[in-house]
Amino acid sequence: MREILYVQAGNSANYIGTHFWNTQESYFTYSDDEDPIVDHDVSFREGQTIQGDPMYCPRLIAFDHKVNFGALAKANNFFSDSVSYAPLWNQSITEHEQEPIEPHVYQTHLQAEGDLPFSTDASTIRYWSDFNRVFYTPRTIQMVPDVSGWRNSEGDWSLGHETFERFNDETQLMEGSVRLFLEECNSFQGLQLTADTTTFGSFSHSFLLAFHDELSTAPCLSFPLMADAVPSDVNIEDVEPIIFSLNLHTHPLLRTENSCKKDCQRCRIPSRTGQYFSYERPSTKSEKVAQKSFRRVSKARSDRAKSQGSIYQDSSVLSAHIENSSVPLRLKGHTENIPSFCSHLNVHGSQRFSQIGGFFPVAASIKPQDFVNQFYDFSASRQSLIDATFYTRRDVTRGFSSNALHAYDEWCSRTPIKEPYAVSTHSLGYPLPSSFPDIFQDENILHDYRKRNTQITSDLPLPSLAMCTTLSTSTGTASMLADYAKFIQTCVDRGKTGILAGKIESMDDMKELVNDLWTIHDGYSEYTDD
Template sequence: MREILYVQAGTLANYIGTHFWNTQESYFTYSDDEESLVDHDISFREGETSKGDSTYCPRLITFDRKANFGTLARTGIFSEKNDYIPDSQLWQGAISEHEYKPIEPHAYQTHLQADHNELDLSSASREPVRYWSDFNRTFYIPRTMQMLPDVPDWQNTEGDWAFGQETFERFNEETELMEGSVRLFMEECNSFQGLQWMMDTSTFGAFSHSFLIAFYDELSRAPCLSFPLMGDVVPRNANPENTVHMRKVVNDAVCLRELGNLSLSTVPTLNPATWSPGAWNTNLRIDNGYYHTSSILSAHIESSTFPLRLKESQDSISSFSKHLNFHGSHRFSQLSGVFPVACATTPQHISLQLYNFSSVTEDPLRVNRILFAIYHSLNRRLQTTYHTRRDVTRGFSTSALEAYEAWFRTQSIKEPFVISKHTQAYPLPSSFPDIFCDESIVSDHRSRMTRIDSTKLPSMSMFTSLNTNTDTSEMFVAYANFIQTCIDRRKTGILTGLIETLDDMKELANDLWTIHDGYSEYSTDELDAEES
């Protein structure tokens, strides 16, 4: 079956994950005339509802603070036979109940439960989204939902490594997480291929690190494909005199180093708060809320990993990651893409609108620097050199495919280091926010969809790419230089229990430089000589 176990940890991860699973749900077909391209058994597990009805639910474990689940416990969970026993059956004494005022369901959930026609269903964006469960379309089994105790408002746990480790150890002991929920998911698999992991590094970095170590020690050595969602402070705008800034950046650096050892492939993904405006979002109308920004990240993450779930594909997490690490020293990849893609796009549009969601050195002037490098070739250090790339185009028109092929021919990288997959358009379920400001793009695709089959969901063309390139070296330079600044200012005790002394900081900086050397076209000595 090539089953994948998905894990989401943190609020942003669960916003992205909710869009991700809504998209997966849209691939199901319900008539004999339709056949899905997707092998649903890879991501879903079959079970029964409390009424004995057969149903498919995601093979997913999701972690978040209890307050962030919203109404999901009442609206989106199927009970499962022998899954748990209510506390009231274990305690024979008197029971005193104290109830909080219930959270009102989101209007979107009310529409779903009323079983309205999908095409008439109002968009979730018509009412403000409060929780990631507000726009959820998928049902889960109880062991998917892992609710962690809430943190007091006065306690800042972002970047607190010791707190994250203690939280996992306590939660694992109290809930028998590894021996219970995780093991049960594993035992349902016929041919388990690995983990696809997504986590907020600031709040769940240490927690995720502890989970992976326990998973490998107790259950399986299957490979992991990780999407760490970086914190809202990156080296370029961090103040080393600000304790919170310093802790967040060092925490992210440690997360990257540890994932480099634990994951077969890691794709660092920028926090939306650090995105730079540019040509990439000229066709989008997005605000800074997670509901909008997570939909874009989800579209790229879902599409870039789409080949892993296709019936016709022979890809697995192992082969997928090994191709990205073709040269043996590239365990970190970058995520980039164009969303949406106009039917009449050109190679120039692809070049200008292609945005890197993994580059911590990204800034508003980067487009000008790239154009300068391309057209004048005066400084090859400004150009991105690709080592490997996996491209996915979705729903491209004939002219758009021709534009992609023309753009592809301008790239220095060729097969077998690049693999291209052309597949169906990206579906837009009613839970997807209305973020498209170029109505011509939307109407073009809607008219094409209507002519083919008016009963299908709207969809959009997009281009996404997972790749290893020299920009990764710049990312690790940025982190290593920030760590060196902290060393020079003799900052200690940053991450309690892990990065406490100057020796710990020096070791971290050296590890980051070692990773950098695997991506850069220059050695460290050459860079130092040029800078001097």
Template sequence: MKEILYIQAGTLANHIGTHFWNTQESYFTYEEGEDPIVTHDISFREGLTRKDEPTFCPRVLIFDRKANFGTLSPTSGLYGDKETDALEVEQSRTTWNGNVVEYRQDSIPKSSYHTHLEEETAYPEASAPVKTSNIRYWSDYSRVYFHPRSLQKLPDHADWESLEGDWNAGREEFARHDSETSLMEDSFRLFVEECDALQGVQLTHDTATFGGFTNAFLTSFRDEFAKLPCFSFPLLSDSIPGSIDQDDAIGMRKALNDALCLRNLNEICDLSIPLQAPSTWTLDDWLEGLSLSRTSMYDTSALLSSHIETATLPLRLRGTQHDILSICSALNASGSPRFSHLSGVLPLSDPFMSEHDMKRLYDFSTSHTGRTAHVDRDIVLSRFDVSRGLTAPEVQTYDIWTELRDISPYIVHAPAYPLPSSFPTLCNTASPSSRARSARLLSSLTTTSSSAHLFAKYATLVEDATKRHTDVTNQMGLEADELRELKDELWAICDAFPEGNAGQEDLDGGEE
């Protein structure tokens, strides 16, 4: 067994993480003789509840602003309580000897979903699904207990402060948080040292709000664990290079911040799978069978989580031969830069139709502005597919289809994807009382030539910023030499990928 340590940073990342951990919780089996499909110890550690009852806690560090944790508190693990508030007040008094005037805000009420969980011991999964309109925080539909040190609450910022894309501020905030909490020495090391054979770190983070922060975290992590594999899912901002007005200061700042994140991930992580912001997803035939609101973080995070969880499922399957390093090596076999794509289709047709379903395979990593989002129009260098819920005849159909492709993928076929009551009704048109308990889907990690388009757009943006050296770059503290170095490194990453059928004119590469 090789354990995985998970890192989540940012609101969207934690929505994705909530769905991810709810799915892991659904794999637990309680019938005698029923074996789970995954090895739970890979992602969970044993712990105790407040009543000293044994429970399993995720091996995860969760970073977000304090206000975004909602009712989640270290003492309760799942729900907030007055004991937590009293503890925080008492801790604050230890640093002040004078009189204290205490003002308390009204406590945040439990979510309706958690109320149902508390009222019914044997909760009927199909009876009371989460309503999107009732979601206030990502913790509102969490079904697992967390270790107190998993919850890393960062100070809230004033409403008038816009820190999206502030690279240096994020790095400075990590330094403060690390010095105040001894994060790397205590919390992170606690999870690392209790592992028998840690296989690596899986990171999911919002680049706009936690780009500089996670970069500083990873840099510190690498200083101590230079050879430990790291597998990341950076969630890019909604500012796409090539479609940003030069007068849009915040948009330019977020795009430059994304460029810095990608450049540094190439140096620090063994493999990164950038994911485009849900607001930029195209609306076409890939949405067949889906009822999805791109403006709902609860909905979009569930879709992303289903594909992230499925694509990484081979890391947790019982008897698996895969680990983070082997998957990174398989996807980097061509010697290309350390970037791959996540694509998928949900739900699969019933019965599975290879040509129809593969045309619906949507690439969540491709920049959608000005070009297709379907991966089959680019050169695929390596591929790792995981299917969920295919029957034996459908597996044969899939295998025949893959034999006709230019490259043979690594393939894992697994049971259908579970749909706990916390999952939105994305694939259901029936009444909630008859909602499905599982879904059929396909997720794919690919190393593809279309990555060249992504890095070319960022390199072009930085090149233009170098020539202009606008107020935005001054505010970000980026010197002209730093911008030129960033531009050159982005072009180097771009040039390391084959061009596919895009042509140099589609890369906007100029003299580079």
């Protein structure tokens, strides 16, 4: 069945993941004459509730700190945590319970009235679970202990590694939840990982090492969320050395999956293990994502509410592109899989970092030149892409009108890259479930739908929009890698150490990192003349 195991690690990653699964849930059909466009068995597992009823749940491992789960618990009306412990104390017990978090009004609305058109106010979102629409099995919910308030966990490589080792020992994660998910698969094709690199970069790296060492050598599609800081924007004299770790969000992944053989041997991960598509974090994209098609969150009750509301909105756009770019893996009748994705994008064998971008929504009156002017790349600066040479490209369009398809074909005819290096997939419009934020400047997009007070059925289909997402490999990645290499070289020249806590502490380590970055950089620049 080409099953995929999904992994989400970190608060922003779970915001994106929640939108992702809400979209997957919208593909389900409930009548015999409706045929879903996707194969649900790729992403969902079929199990039984405590009442014995069948239930489809995401094949997902979701890591986050306990404080970020909100009202979401392992046990619910359909599933219970079957783990029980024998009491070690037979005397009287006085229990002190923390006041439970009240469910969001959206969750109360779903349980009481069903799926009616409902507008979710961004300023009221407190946690990613507030707008969740799917049920999870207990093994999906992985609550990582909160970090002490006096300790800054961002960029601390050693802390993330220690946290994973301790968490795995205490919960039997790899031998329990992860192994059970894999044993349910008939033809497991690989992992799809979304992770916050600043807070869960080292944790995710340790998970991947354990996964490949103990369970499977299957490839991984990774969508790491980049740190807020960019090397070219940082003044080295104004930042303490320990903060430099925020700028090295790619380093944990580079050390895991670079083209340097000694690193592959050190990590014992095959050199063909996967592909990475770096994103800027939702908090960084706040103003960049807010293009002319979108509007920003307003009237927040507090700074935290405004921050969470902004992540809620921005993550919906990032999630749409992740879901859209990977939809060929789930479409019925398609033979695409993660290994073929990786092989196509990494055509030269040394380019495991790719870009992801696109535009959303797409107007029906789009012109060929708009595919250049309106395109937004989430992985590299626009300047670095102007003169870039593209090696491979995968386009996925949704809901294009005949005019938009004609404009797309004309644009493709003008680009130098052709089949088989350029691949296109066209499908139905991108659905907007009731949990999707009302971020569009055009108030008519969701107005009629959300004003109706009727149960959602096949007679009242979900609204959908046209969009386009592109996965590509080009020389544009080289400039990003060069920025990191130059930044660290500057640190070496000025004698600044402590770049990555617990990992890059000596001058020799920093020099080795610079060499590794330039080695990967050369993998993107040496084919420019081909």
